[in-house]
Amino acid sequence: MRIGILGAGGMADALGTQWHRAGHEVMISGRDAEKTAALAARMTGAAKVQEREVLAGTFAEAAAFGDVVMAAVLEAGLTDVLAAAGTALRGKPLIDVTNVHPDAYDPTRPIAGAAADLTGAHVVKAFNLCHVDVWRMTPPVFDGRPLAVPLCGDDPAALELVRRLVADLGCTPLDGGGLARATLLEATAAFVIGLWFAGADAQAILTPKEHAGA
Numbered sequence: 001m002r003i004g005i006l007g008a009g010g011m012a013d014a015l016g017t018q019w020h021r022a023g024h025e026v027m028i029s030g031r032d033a034e035k036t037a038a039l040a041a042r043m044t045g046a047a048k049v050q051e052r053e054v055l056a057g058t059f060a061e062a063a064a065f066g067d068v069v070m071a072a073v074l075e076a077g078l079t080d081v082l083a084a085a086g087t088a089l090r091g092k093p094l095i096d097v098t099n100v101h102p103d104a105y106d107p108t109r110p111i112a113g114a115a116a117d118l119t120g121a122h123v124v125k126a127f128n129l130c131h132v133d134v135w136r137m138t139p140p141v142f143d144g145r146p147l148a149v150p151l152c153g154d155d156p157a158a159l160e161l162v163r164r165l166v167a168d169l170g171c172t173p174l175d176g177g178g179l180a181r182a183t184l185l186e187a188t189a190a191f192v193i194g195l196w197f198a199g200a201d202a203q204a205i206l207t208p209k210e211h212a213g214a
C-alpha cells in the first residue's frame with residue numbers, strides 16, 4: 001500500500017523503513033526539504049530494496065500520496081502539520097503515534113480525538129507505547145513473545161489496514177476499542193514513560209495473564 005508519513009524524525013525513519021522493506025511505497029515529509037530528502041535516501045539505503053526509493057515531499061504531498069497516512073511529529077507541531085496536510089486527510093486512515101512528556105500530559109486534552117476533529121480522517125492510535133528503537137527491531141520479540149500493539153479507532157477499514165502494518169513488523173495487533181479509548185493509550189504512555197524515566201521496570205507492574213483474575 002502507499003504510506004504517507006507526516007514527519008521526518010525518528011519514528012518516521014524507524015517505521016517507514018520497516019514498511020518500505022515490507023514492500024509498501026513510502027513518502028516521508030518535513031519542514032526542511034533538504035533534510036527530508038536526505039533521510040529518505042538513508043531509509044532507502046537501510047531498507048536494502050533495489051527497485052523502489054523512499055520518497056520525500058511536503059506534508060500536503062504525503063497526505064495526498066498515502067492510502068494510509070501516519071502523523072509522526074512532536075505534539076507541539078501536530079495541529080500545524082495536520083493543517084498543512086490539508087483536505088486530503090478527510091476520510092483517510094490516519095495513524096496517530098503522538099505522545100507528550102509525562103510531566104506535560106493533560107488527560108483533558110485527547111490528542112487522537114483532536115486530530116480526528118481537525119482533519120475528518122479515520123484516526124487510529126497506535127505505536128505510541130514503545131520507544132523508537134523497538135520499531136527498528138526485526139522483529140520486536142521479548143522473552144519469546146512477539147510484541148502486541150494495541151489499536152484504538154472507530155473505522156473498521158482503517159483498523160484493518162493498520163493491523164496489516166502491525167503484522168508487517170512481526171508484531172501482533174490488539175483491539176483496544178474505539179477512538180474514545182485512545183486517551184487511555186495516551187495516558188498509559190505518559191504513566192509508563194514516567195516510570196521508565198524514573199528508572200523503574202515499568203513492565204513489572206503487570207502480572208502474566210494467568211494471574212489477571214477469573
Ligand SMILES: NC(=O)c1ccc[n+]([C@@H]2O[C@H](COP(=O)([O-])OP(=O)(O)OC[C@H]3O[C@@H](n4cnc5c(N)ncnc54)[C@H](OP(=O)(O)O)[C@@H]3O)[C@@H](O)[C@H]2O)c1
Binds near residue numbers: 008074078080130
Ligand atoms: N521517539 C520515541 O521513542 C517515540 C515513541 C512513540 C511515540 N513517539 C511520538 O512520535 C512522534 C515523533 O517522535 P520522533 O521520535 O520521531 O521525534 P523526532 O525524531 O524529534 O522528530 C520530530 C519530527 O517532528 C517535527 N516537528 C517538531 N516540531 C515541529 C513543529 N513545531 N512543527 C512541525 N513539525 C515539527 C520534526 O521536524 P524538524 O526535523 O523540522 O524539526 C520532525 O520531523 C512524537 O509525537 C512522539 O511523542 C515517539
